[in-house]
Amino acid sequence: MSEWDEHGNVGLVVGATRPAELERVREIAPDLPFLVPGVGAQGGDVEAAVEHGRAADGVGVVNSTRGIIFAGEDDENWDRIAGEAAKRLRDRLNEYR
Numbered sequence: 577m578s579e580w581d582e583h584g585n586v587g588l589v590v591g592a593t594r595p596a597e598l599e600r601v602r603e604i605a606p607d608l609p610f611l612v613p614g615v616g617a618q619g620g621d622v623e624a625a626v627e628h629g630r631a632a633d634g635v636g637v638v639n640s641t642r643g644i645i646f647a648g649e650d651d652e653n654w655d656r657i658a659g660e661a662a663k664r665l666r667d668r669l670n671e672y673r
């Protein structure tokens with residue numbers, strides 16, 4: 577798969593909701609950067625996102641959208657609650673680094 581990256585501008589979106597497939601794609605493409613969604617509202621595997629989401633150089637991006645932006649949906653302190661949700665996810669991700 578890495579031979580597709582002849583210009584050094586290829587990355588893959590690989591969800592954390594199917595950790596076995598995420599691991600397999602990482603085996604196939606050890607050097608490509610991954611964007612790994614699915615660790616928030618979709619209940620994906622945070623440990624797999626960290627373990628297999630990072631390329632050989634240690635770089636990877638894990639995304640959560642609804643789990644953060646809607647965390648305080650009906651609360652006047654929605655901004656603080658969203659920030660707390662982001663920090664909780666950060667801390668969970670860091671448990672596996």
Ligand SMILES: O=c1ccn([C@@H]2O[C@H](COP(=O)(O)O)[C@@H](O)[C@H]2O)c(=O)[nH]1
Pocket residue numbers: 589590591613614615616617618639640641642643
């Ligand atoms: O395989 C994929 C590809 C794209 N997505 C997108 O990522 C975000 C995830 O949002 P959450 O609210 O954290 O679930 C969303 O825009 C999806 O369309 C994906 O989830 N899986």
